[in-house]
Structure formats: structure tokens, C-alpha cells
Amino acid sequence: MDDLYREIIIERYKSPQFRGRLDPHDIQFEDDNPLCGDHIEVTLRVGEDKRVTEAAFTGKGCAISQASADLLMEAVIGKTLDEIKQLNKDFLLDLLGIELGPVRLKCALLSLKVLKAGVYGLGEASDDLVE
């Protein structure tokens, strides 16, 4: 259980490396977790080859949601949009390196949900995106 707050999560929560808002950007999306009021906005810049060149997030929320967003931004730089569409829950959990119960899973997956909704160009983010 103590692993939930392993060093990398606390470190990324306190000193995120990809926090910010890219302006201009090619892709932007934001959403809330209504259960706890967590909020994530993702902005991406995409190159000619449909690869992400820069990624950033803003938001507020718990350590799990914010650290997960920071790690995810780092991981998607260099990926193509098609590759991002394939990312799932397990990919994110591997990044975090922890196991999560159903409630906290929602915290962790918020950034992935927002990212994929943005990449797909959807009007709203659905849980189906991260199954």
C-alpha cells in the first residue's frame, strides 16, 4: 500500500516537468473528475509526420492524478497520434508502477482520457477511451 506514494509519484506531484499550457497548440482538451473535482487540461503540438513534438498539462487534483498526467506527457512525446489512440489503462499503470483500486483508478486515468479525447477530436471524454 505504501507503494502508492512511491517517490516518483510524490516527486512528480511536487515538481512536475510538463506542467503548463502550450500556446499555440494543435490539440487541446480538458475535463473533470466530478467525483473529486480533479481537473486536467492537455495541450499538444504535433509535427508534419503526425508525431507529438511537445506536450503539457495543467490541472489540479490529487497526487495520483497530477503525477500520472506528468508521466503521461513525458511518455507521449515522439509518439504518433495513431499510437496514442492505442494507449490503454495498462500503459498508464505501468508508467505509474502501482496498483490501484477502482476509485483511485479514475484519478490516474483522467489524464489519459483527456489526452485521447483530444487526439480523437471528440466533443467529450468517455470512460470507454481508457478501458
Place this chain on the structure above:
Amino acid sequence: MSLDIAHIRRDFPVLQREVRPGVPLVYLDSTATSQKPLAVIQAMDNFYRLSNANIHRGVHALAEEATALYEEARQKVARFINAPMSRQIIFTRNTTESINLVAYSWARANLQSGDLVILTEMEHHSNLVPWHVLAAERGVRLEFVPVTEAGLLDLEACKTLLSQSPKLVSFTHMSNVLGTITPAEEIIRLAHQAGALTLVDGAQSVPHLPVDVQALDVDFLAFSAHKMLGPTGIGVLYGKEKLLESMPPFLGGGDMIKEVKLRYFRPNDLPHKFEAGTPAIAEAVGLGAAVDYLTEAGMSAVRAHEQEIIAYALERLEEIPGLHLLGPSADKKGGVAAFTLDGVHPHDVAQILDMSGIAVRAGHHCAQPLHEKFGIPASTRASFYIYNTLQEVDKLVEGIYKVKKIFG
């Protein structure tokens, strides 16, 4: 007389368990739902083992016995809140349904477009959303008594609102976040002077304070069994007899009728008029046992115990750097301590406390507008009841220091 807490704790089977091996449960989430004493569990178990039958109209022995037990529970509840007659006790599913019953039955029969309903900024969603629905459907106007920085209702602002001839004032007796005990008697008196009826959300007050509906002179009182040592699935609406008599039925179906023809029905008498379909019979019996348990402990003693705990809890929590308590001082509130901790989200606080077996709640506690008022998305809430101890407060404080250590 003070309560023997060690003895009381032995009555609650769940308090004997460990959350994980070697980690005993420290249950500080009674505002969400209380734990249940063995007496309640056994009363329900016995009902299913020995007396189970559907109630009313059955002529066989079990049906009569089940009906008697169900109606006896109603009488116990009536005595518990000093209702003049047990027919004024309507069994519902919970506080939420009780408030909805008033919103659907009384309000839709009596309120027109432009009529004013006064609520407060510290309401639980269950005393907001039924009125939002009514406002959208009927054009009923909603106004809100503001909450002060100190977490109290602004009574001067309340008086100004009351001068606008409201039809109903619906408010909580104890905030589930701030713990604030509202001056219900005074608000009810002022509301009546202004010609309004009153609905009190007693979800947090009835389990924790002596509540006397005749002394309050309240028109409607709503509360839930599961927050007062009873089971989930059953709640109560108390109403003044004349009002309940004049109101149209809420849900239609079996038991709420005198007779049914193909094209019409005649509603039953109170309280059955508002109890359509087979009710939660075993749960009513469980509620009756919970009322017995609280009556034996004495509600003044329950209140005194919680005052001692909350005073100690606030004192200890205030010492923690970066911790900010919500709500008023201990003498003005029940056993609820909601707080924020600088730099740490409430979810993380709750999760780390859980590692030490401490059960608290994190979120907006179904009071989103109140959290917005205080400019925070969420809070962590520890709440106390008859079975909590000062040592558990110490464990909470230790746990919060652990949170601070992890978050450095």
C-alpha cells in the same frame, strides 16, 4: 451521566475487526453512515428467522406478527422525536426520499410560479436538487441564506429573505461538512411569523442530538435510519397531521389505497397513504432497535460525549501546521471535523490515513456549493459518534503527520 464507551464499543461487531492484518479499524466516517450495534443486526436477523411475512391485511400469524413489529417500530420512532402520534411518521427510503416526498406532494399541490422557497448555502445536495427540479418545472423561486466565514448561517440575511413572503423554508439542522448546528427553533419561529412552512433536514441532527418536533414546532422533519445506528434502506418523514392529511399521495400502488376501481382509487389514511408497495419491513424493525439503543444511552449523553470528542479533536487538529479546519468552534457544532491540508489533496490524505486503518471521507460530501463558497474543491472529513474515543483522535492526528511526512 457519561457513557461507558468501552462497553459500547463491544456492542459493535465491526469495530472489533482489523482492516488489514495488524491494523485495527478506526472508523471516523459516521456522518456518511454509522456502524450498527449487535442489537440492530440481531433484530433484523430474528425478523427474517422467525417473523418474516408481508404486512397489513394478512390474517395468518406471521403476517400479524410482522405487522405488529413494523407498527411498533413506527411508535418507537414517534416517541424518539416526540411526535404526537405515530401516524405522523412516514417510512421512506432515506432523508433524500423524505425531502422529495414533500417536494413532489406538498410543493406541487401548493406552490405556483414565482413562489419563494428559502434554502441555505450549507445544504446537502438532497435538500437542493429536489428544489432545483421544482424550480425548473414550476418557476418556483429559490433563495439561499448565506453562510458566514465562521461557518454559521447569516440570520440577518435570513430575516431579510423572510420579509419576501416565502412559502417554505427548508434547511439543515446540522451541516454534514461544517458540523454547524443551526438555530432551528428560532428559524422555524421566524418562518412561521412570515407565513412560511418549514422542513428540517435532520439527517445529521436526529442521530446526534435530542430532537423534539413539538418543541421545534417544525412542519416537516426528514432523517435516515442508517446514520443513527440503523440499517440502510429506510428513512423517516415526520409531518404535522393536518398537512399530511391535506397532501396528495406521492407514489401510487399497493397499501396506499382504500379502494381501487379500474378508473380511480381512494387513498388510504395516514401513514399508509404515503407508503406505496411493500416497505422495508426488516429495516423498520432494525430502526426500532436502533432507537431503543440510542434511547437507552440517552441522546443528551450521546451529545455530551460527542462534544467532548469534537472539542478535543479541534484542539489537536489546530496544532497541525498547514491544516485548516472548516466550520465553527466546538460548542456550535456536532462531531464533524472537515479540513484541508496545504499541498495535499483530500484524496491523498484519506488514502494515507487508510494505511493506518483510519476511515475518513474525502471529497465534497454532497455539498458542492458549500465547498465553492469556501473556495476549495474538496475537503477531508473525520466524523465521530457514540463509539469513538479520544485515543482515536490521537491516531487521526498521528496519521495526518504521516501524510505530511510522505508529502514532505
